[in-house]
Amino acid sequence: TPASAGNDPFVIQVQDSNGASGSQAYLLNIAGPANISLAPTSIPAATTGTSYSTVIAASGGIPPYTFSLAAGSNLPQGFSFSGSGVLSGMPTVAGSYPFTVQVQDNALATGTYAYVLNVVAPCSYAISPGGKVFPSTGGTGTIGITTGASCPWTITNVPSWVTLSSASSGTGNAIASFQVGVNNGPDLSSVLTAAGMSFTIQQQAASIVGMNFA
Numbered sequence: 001t002p003a004s005a006g007n008d009p010f011v012i013q014v015q016d017s018n019g020a021s022g023s024q025a026y027l028l029n030i031a032g033p034a035n036i037s038l039a040p041t042s043i044p045a046a047t048t049g050t051s052y053s054t055v056i057a058a059s060g061g062i063p064p065y066t067f068s069l070a071a072g073s074n075l076p077q078g079f080s081f082s083g084s085g086v087l088s089g090m091p092t093v094a095g096s097y098p099f100t101v102q103v104q105d106n107a108l109a110t111g112t113y114a115y116v117l118n119v120v121a122p123c124s125y126a127i128s129p130g131g132k133v134f135p136s137t138g139g140t141g142t143i144g145i146t147t148g149a150s151c152p153w154t155i156t157n158v159p160s161w162v163t164l165s166s167a168s169s170g171t172g173n174a175i176a177s178f179q180v181g182v183n184n185g186p187d188l189s190s191v192l193t194a195a196g197m198s199f200t201i202q203q204q205a206a207s208i209v210g211m212n213f214a
Helices: none
Strands: 006-015 021-030 037-039 052-055 057-059 066-069 086-089 095-104 110-120 126-128 131-134 139-146 152-156 162-164 169-171 174-180 188-194 197-203
Touching: 037 110, 126 197, 131 139, 174 197
Parallel strands: 131 197
Antiparallel strands: 006 021, 037 057, 052 086, 066 095, 095 110, 126 139, 139 174, 152 169, 152 188, 162 174, 188 197
């Protein structure tokens, strides 16, 4: 068993029963341990109450690979990590869980990589107000969106007579702005969707006189 990598020259000599001899020089190349890499370098977040599964793969060594967790690794309760590199489970408590993956290839070369599994609570959303009524002359309005910092939202089903003046998507808390132009026709009413919730926009007809709208 070689103790270290390198090039080791040696000569083999041979002699037969008649005293004839010969020799040949050789060079034995001893390769160092493989540089095993793990991928991906970061893993997706998990959500409490939702099944989770992701795969960590190895490269750079001699397959097959065997995976394990290093001492001190901290997985959420109910999670497991298989010898083939599959991390799976259903988390119940939000938080950050650090762990280190070890891998060994068929030639006993090893590699390690440290990960953090972030577990987040499910996204919940609220909007305020739930709608707005405009006079025939139009105006501007806002929709306040309240949600978690990493939770995505979109605004969809915007009617043609309403113009968004801010982004139609984003993450975390936001205030979306919109404009309503002059209405020269009949009453208008439409429901757009903001963060999965209904927001009603109404506008007075041009022919209605003397009505006040909040």
